[in-house]
Amino acid sequence: MPKVVIAGNWKMHKTQREALEFLQDFKSHLEETPDDREVVLCAPFTALAVLSKTLHGGRIRLGAQNVHWEKSGAYTGEISSDMLTEIGVHYVVIGHSERRQYFGETDETVNLRVISAQKQGLTPIICVGESKAQRDAGETEKVIIKQIQGGLVNVDPKNLVIAYEPIWAIGTGETCESEEANRVIGLIRQQLDNPEVTIQYGGSVKPDNIDEIMAQSQINGALVGGASLDPAVFARIVNYR
Numbered sequence: 001m002p003k004v005v006i007a008g009n010w011k012m013h014k015t016q017r018e019a020l021e022f023l024q025d026f027k028s029h030l031e032e033t034p035d036d037r038e039v040v041l042c043a044p045f046t047a048l049a050v051l052s053k054t055l056h057g058g059r060i061r062l063g064a065q066n067v068h069w070e071k072s073g074a075y076t077g078e079i080s081s082d083m084l085t086e087i088g089v090h091y092v093v094i095g096h097s098e099r100r101q102y103f104g105e106t107d108e109t110v111n112l113r114v115i116s117a118q119k120q121g122l123t124p125i126i127c128v129g130e131s132k133a134q135r136d137a138g139e140t141e142k143v144i145i146k147q148i149q150g151g152l153v154n155v156d157p158k159n160l161v162i163a164y165e166p167i168w169a170i171g172t173g174e175t176c177e178s179e180e181a182n183r184v185i186g187l188i189r190q191q192l193d194n195p196e197v198t199i200q201y202g203g204s205v206k207p208d209n210i211d212e213i214m215a216q217s218q219i220n221g222a223l224v225g226g227a228s229l230d231p232a233v234f235a236r237i238v239n240y241r
């Protein structure tokens with residue numbers, strides 16, 4: 001069975017102080033969390049080091065939200081994989097639809113980032129998903145397969161997580177029906193060389209839909225945006241039944 005990974009993607013939210021306040025509260029809820037699942041916080045770059053120091057290892061893993069493919073160089077504003085592993089980061093979100101939409105991310109740059117992250121021992125969380133217009137045009141399968149095939153060229157199938165995030169379900173409160181998410185995730189799995197890859201669902205995950213999402217046969221976790229910002233709310237998601 002693939003490992004279950006529940007990750008919070010904070011996006012551009014929380015200063016260091018706010019991140020530490022979150023952690024203090026969130027940790028108290030984790031005592032009830034079964035150890036069959038990995039809990040990841042994908043925080044802004046500026047909060048990662050202080051979170052890492054406070055966590056001292058422990059069961060919460062840290063994730064970044066982007067990484068550059070070069071080790072170092074004249075790339076103003078970028079962060080490399082070894083800068084992340086040095087401060088105790090284990091995961092990195094790559095190819096989120098917001099990066100594809102606002103920052104020119106393509107399947108090719110996703111692929112470069114994934115390969116570099118894996119080389120450094122980071123686990124990439126690769127995001128794929130169709131827009132509303134693509135879904136309405138019956139192109140969901142085509143779009144997803146293209147993103148998977150383009151993003152995963154020469155990638156190690158033993159160290160990656162995929163997040164299926166239909167764009168129309170992100171931040172809208174409109175969740176993809178869990179059976180439909182399960183169907184698309186099953187299709188993604190068929191594209192992979194390794195049946196043990198963790199595949200998450202993301203898009204308006206909340207305490208009131210997580211149990212149903214996690215009951216689906218193909219879904220091994222969640223990538224949670226808005227609902228990961230509140231410690232009690234995210235703890236309820238992590239403690240899904």
Ligand code: 13P
Nearest residue numbers: 009170171203204225226
């Ligand atoms: P929401 O959970 O806010 O819909 O965001 C999903 C997301 O984009 C996680 O990466």
